[in-house]
Amino acid sequence: MSKGLPKRSEDYSLWYNELVKKADLAENSAVRGCMVIKPYGFSIWEKMQAEIDRMFKETGHTNAYFPLFIPKSYLSKEADHVEGFAKECAVVTHYRLKNDENGNGVVVDPDAKLEEELIVRPTSETVIWSTYKNWVQSYRDLPILVNQWANVVRWEMRTRLFLRTAEFLWQEGHTAHATKQEAIDESIQMMNVYATFAEEFMGVPVVKGIKSESERFAGALETYCIEALMQDGKALQAGTSHFLGQNFAKAFDVKFATKEGGLEHVWGTSWGVSTRLMGALIMAHSDDHGLVLPPKLAPIQVVIVPIYKGEEQLAQIRAKVDEITAQLRAKGISVKFDDRDTHKPGFKFAEWELKGVPVRFAMGPRDLENNTLEIARRDTGEKQSFDLSGDVAAKVEELLNDIQNSIYQKAVDFRTEHTTEVDSYEDFKKVLDGKGGFVSAHWDGTAETEDKIKEETKATIRCIPLDRKEEAGVCIYSGKPSQGRVLFAKAY
Template sequence: MSKGLPKRSEDYSLWYNELVKRADLAENSPVRGCMVIKPYGYAIWEKMQQQLDKMFKDTGHSNAYFPLFIPKSYLSREASHIEGFAKECAVVTHYRLKNAEDGSGVIVDPDAKLEEELIVRPTSETVIWNTYKNWIQSYRDLPLLINQWANVVRWEMRTRLFLRTAEFLWQEGHTAHATSQEAVEETVKIMNVYADFAENWMGVPVIRGLKTESERFAGAVDTYCIEALMQDGKALQAGTSHYLGQNFAEAFDVKYATKEGGLEYVWGTSWGVSTRLIGALIMAHSDDQGLVLPPKLAPIQVVIVPIYRSDEQLAQISEKAHSIKEALEDLGISVKFDDRDTHKPGFKFAEWEQKGVPLRIALGPKDMENGTLELARRDNGTKETVPADDSLPKRVKELLKEIQEGIYNKAYQFRKDSTHKADDYDTFKQLLDDKGGFILAHWDGTAETEARIKEETKATIRCIPLGAEEEEGKCILTGKPSNRRVVFARAY
């Protein structure tokens, strides 16, 4: 199964693209830039969605759904917002087709032009804040904590499965608060929810930080983010949480009556993560044999592969395998018994290895005689022979926990080894070209310097890390004073 999979060290991009297809995660669709998420890939998204949805609800949020189409005039109300998304918008201009008179097929009916064009949702701030105007009247209606699971369209020119597609799936939270402080606290809280999910479920260590003014979300006062590092040394923005101030409340006239009887604009936030997280999962952990999935997000956590030469042997092994499967499922472990008679065990081993199943159980005639079985870990390839008795479920559960922790620790060590400091521009450029990764360097705080570094090196400021100690220094480009290092990297 893994024969011919490109090596990461030789062509990381080709390795990634091939792995997405061979692991049966997704494929390109007939519509340029869009993807078909296959059942195995969607099962990973469902597990992500289920956990995140629980985390949102545990922090007081409720789900709702808002229209896919947004009147064009809505996007004009917040100037910086439309400026940030104008080049990525898909626009609906007509509402009907008709058969061409010459019989050549269907055409757009020129008489069915919309009075106002509709924008296919690139993000939902405008339509949601227009709705909030009707939902919020008084301080009793606040805070309003809403999330929606949806698809969005951003007309990307260069696309890659999961990482950047014209249409993708995501969640977007939109909240309204009585005070600025409450809104900022909400923004930070969600950033931390995302970081918790990335580290404890995806096994991906992240840096929490603030985006620079040039990199923040269009229409936001501040953008908080989590930044992850992929195995090729490039950064990936894994989640963002935006403090909107009163920008959208003012644009859509969303006010509330205070306890004192006054009338004030509310304070807002918005935040989201998308199917890009599946791309992060692949690139952070997988190897030249295929996917490596953390157990908490693996659609199948354990696969049982029978080894047999006769139908009689298979019948005996199947009985034992079903008993093991039932015992593991009682502990909440997802198990697949692969008893297909169309493929040999070696093929099955390679297939499930490529699909990243965390733990494999091999069960053959000798195992049946000895009352044992073989456990093989996907993350490091180690195998162990254990008794096939009542102690097995406990051992499997322990191993899945070890695998989850091991995957995170390996990624954390990689990030640690791939984080460097640069105190001058030449060293900075050399590190970028030779090692990649995160580079901690001083910056003078100006957009001009940031833009010049980006233009000359293709590296961007990923974030101003939160909680980092102040450190006097000089900007690597201009030599002007700086009181802290920021995180630079080339990124997806």
């Protein structure tokens, strides 16, 4: 194996970057700010995608696809939206190259200038709402419950693999409804879908809430979100769902004939999660030895490493492993038999530990004699000998469930330990400079106070929790009255 990882406690950022690369998840590409997602990393994303897509379809949504290019004039139609994205847009101005007369390769053909520039999609509200205008005439055409899996481009200056890249993969849902309440219910439903996925599949506990006005999505009336806490005490926005009101329907004149015979603008939502979830998965659970993957999202749930001398011993082990593999696969458990003769068992153990495989079997000649194998779990490193006269598939099923629950509980305990209520600005700063995490504090509700706190501490309001107690208090910064506590944190 290559040199080990840096320690999280010494340099969390370097640890993260090295882990992403050494675990074969992703690497920087030749295009600045973009990434190559490698096969092992993409296989984790595919498992995420499959589960999220299933949940969307169970809630009545279907997939479609809309263009990558958006006419510049579309972005101008919704004022808040264009202001929110203008600084991040990549713009296509020409449609042809030609050979340089001076022999310097190809150059942009000045005669091939587009009449109207095209924006490479940073998000698709505008192009989708321009389409919905053609789809909606009557209340009978509603609701429209559409999602697309796509890539988007936001021209980021400071990038980090999975967490912030100029191009990333995501899904974006865009729905249209006859009533305001239906659209609000949809926004909340999708936030809950994201929360269920994060907690039950990723093993990451999240806080459900709404964004403050200044943190809200550009063009939305309300942004619902799920916020997760990483092991370095920083928060990560893991998913957002936006109630758009009638803003985009008005911008693109999407109206419908009501049952009563009137004509009204429709109500909209949009919601999305991205490959940023990969960053959350890595940072929430992994340790100084490598990835720790929740079994439900691990591409390989069990790896079997043979310990042998010579082909005869390997053949005997393989025969036994074939039996075990058949039993595991019958239960839907993914298994890999690592019989590469190019690497020693110690190398393989370290490699699969780095890649976060939840369960490892080791089997040697003595195990064959005794009809046993050694089982090691990735999350705790515990090893035990298992008698193969027992039900190995049932044992592994139980173990995988236990690992899934244990890593979730560990993350819950970490968040509990790193959620602190404070009543003064001094204590607020002490917590942020110390253990970090979520800081629950009273806020006067003004953008001015929010901006000043951010400027002085780099902490932002992550969300106004949906389950917060409404209680009168005093803002930690301004001393003005407050209606309740909000969650602050430094964030990715």
